[in-house]
Amino acid sequence: MKNPWFILPLLILYLSLNSQPSFGVDTISVNQSLSGDQTIVSSGGNFQLGFFKPGKSSNNYIGIWYGKVSVLTPVWVANRETPIHDRFSAELRISDGNLVLFNESQVPIWSTNVSPSTSSRSVVAVLEDIGNLVLRDGPNSSTPLWQSFDYPTHTFLPGGKLSLNKRTNRSQMLTSWKNSEDPSPGLYSLELDPAGTNSYLILWNRSETYWSSGVWDEKRMIFSLIPEMRLNYIYNFSFVSNENESYFTYSLYNPAILSRAILDVSGQIKQVSWLESRQQWNLFWAQPRQQCEVYAFCGAFGTCNENGFPFCNCLPGFQPKSQDDWDLTDYSGGCQRKTKLPCEDPTLPNIKEDNFLKLPNMVLPQHYQSKTVGSNSECESTCLNDCSCTAYAYDSDGCKIWIGDLLDLQQLAVDDTNGKTVFIRLAASEFSSSSSNIHKGLIIGAVVGSVGLLLVLLMETPKVTGGSLVAFKYTDLQNATKNFSQTLGGGGFESDDGKVRFFPTWAAGLVSQDGDVLSLLDPKLKGDAPVEEVSRICKLACWCIQDDETHRPSMRQVVQILERVLDVNLPPIPNSLKCLSNSQSTYSFFVESSSSHSS
Numbered sequence: 001m002k003n004p005w006f007i008l009p010l011l012i013l014y015l016s017l018n019s020q021p022s023f024g025v026d027t028i029s030v031n032q033s034l035s036g037d038q039t040i041v042s043s044g045g046n047f048q049l050g051f052f053k054p055g056k057s058s059n060n061y062i063g064i065w066y067g068k069v070s071v072l073t074p075v076w077v078a079n080r081e082t083p084i085h086d087r088f089s090a091e092l093r094i095s096d097g098n099l100v101l102f103n104e105s106q107v108p109i110w111s112t113n114v115s116p117s118t119s120s121r122s123v124v125a126v127l128e129d130i131g132n133l134v135l136r137d138g139p140n141s142s143t144p145l146w147q148s149f150d151y152p153t154h155t156f157l158p159g160g161k162l163s164l165n166k167r168t169n170r171s172q173m174l175t176s177w178k179n180s181e182d183p184s185p186g187l188y189s190l191e192l193d194p195a196g197t198n199s200y201l202i203l204w205n206r207s208e209t210y211w212s213s214g215v216w217d218e219k220r221m222i223f224s225l226i227p228e229m230r231l232n233y234i235y236n237f238s239f240v241s242n243e244n245e246s247y248f249t250y251s252l253y254n255p256a257i258l259s260r261a262i263l264d265v266s267g268q269i270k271q272v273s274w275l276e277s278r279q280q281w282n283l284f285w286a287q288p289r290q291q292c293e294v295y296a297f298c299g300a301f302g303t304c305n306e307n308g309f310p311f312c313n314c315l316p317g318f319q320p321k322s323q324d325d326w327d328l329t330d331y332s333g334g335c336q337r338k339t340k341l342p343c344e345d346p347t348l349p350n351i352k353e354d355n356f357l358k359l360p361n362m363v364l365p366q367h368y369q370s371k372t373v374g375s376n377s378e379c380e381s382t383c384l385n386d387c388s389c390t391a392y393a394y395d396s397d398g399c400k401i402w403i404g405d406l407l408d409l410q411q412l413a414v415d416d417t418n419g420k421t422v423f424i425r426l427a428a429s430e431f432s433s434s435s436s437n438i439h440k441g442l443i444i445g446a447v448v449g450s451v452g453l454l455l456v457l458l459m460e461t462p463k464v465t466g467g468s469l470v471a472f473k474y475t476d477l478q479n480a481t482k483n484f485s486q487t488l489g490g491g492g493f494e495s496d497d498g499k500v501r502f503f504p505t506w507a508a509g510l511v512s513q514d515g516d517v518l519s520l521l522d523p524k525l526k527g528d529a530p531v532e533e534v535s536r537i538c539k540l541a542c543w544c545i546q547d548d549e550t551h552r553p554s555m556r557q558v559v560q561i562l563e564r565v566l567d568v569n570l571p572p573i574p575n576s577l578k579c580l581s582n583s584q585s586t587y588s589f590f591v592e593s594s595s596s597h598s599s
Contacts, residue, residue: 033093051087055181059083156261163247179330210295228285267294299334300405343387352428361419363410
């Protein structure tokens, strides 16, 4: 090639378009900006700052995350409420002495918002190795103009502090994310008690306090209601109180350990540590310990059941306001009526009067009105006469009615003697329709072990269904296999002394009756398996085929159950399996007609 130099500009252009540069340094100065996939990295590589997308969200946020953790774990977010859609057109840079985020239209949407100094040309933003983003008046300045540790989001890192300014009576606080894919402020916040009790509080919607850490015990160096803090061989805790401020801070005896406290979307404060061997965050402790102790966790007209899975369900006659949010385990939006009350819509014709659904064994909601009446029927009439009355209860304590949204309903176990009975107001049509809702159509059965899935349909005669599938009646299969003494490709049937059992029904029955689940295993295993693990899998399988799809766990919850992060409670036997076991002759099972099976 006679003149290779003309290649150089093309090579530079190619590299600039196809590379995803990182500054490789910990500082943004006046003549630098950050956009696209560019990041800055703390001096020891512990943390990075840049644009990120939470989960499957298409939104971009400026945040700080761990640099040495394989799972993206944000610890601070700048533009929580104003996401960026095109990170390559957005820009984070120093402007008039502040660190400012400009959106795709170059409109500022977030700023450190400090008063400009005369030397604003020397201002730099530095990401420290403890996860603190600091704005300084020059690289050699030791006094921060602004720092992210003073404006935490949902994470409390070692070296940070959560303080109460005694002069202004203002608290620094943690605020939960709305859900796992939306870092905008959720309903839960944690702060040091403004009343000066030296205890931390968690509030719902900044109004309802539902948890306290207890006061600081200077002798034991823990908060009185968090006994887990006694295991302080990992953490060094301290509480400081002077005339200007009170605050709690902590550090790690071994700085190589990665640990953080978070106010989770569950409304619980959690201390977690990174397990490199398992590549996951390990829960050290959580408060409140019980999920249903979190105020209004299931939202309006939702019930929380500590013994159920999932924890939240809508009341009968109600449905989730946003199914997408519920799929992300964000229940804060609660539930809405399936059928409006006639009094709420004056255009409705004159129809039957509303009725009440009796719910026993409940923890009654707060914020009720007491009424002086002499009987249950009078209490009911009092509620009916007010269209905004949504529920009532009548017992030895008298008549209570609830106006508007029902919050913090809890369902107790049947044998719990602390439960009360509440009556929920529903449109009369809800009672007539619920009794005629007959389960029809397709039933999908989960088969434990190697059985797989069987597709079941109601039909009377065998017929070709299209493609390579042929439908057979139960009796046809029974005859073809000589009362199931011969096997057609394995499947979901079990024959024991001439008695035919459909495997999913048999498995569900054993689980519900606390039977011998090891009998479900392949005989070749000779019962050599952990009973607890087999029982856990069977329970999970039964939850996955519940008739009501809202009762089925999400894939995230399935993984958490299998990894023992969540416990799984005893499931009800799906009506489909009950129906199948009672009326086997009316069902048909599909097999591939082209398959050749040997017994």
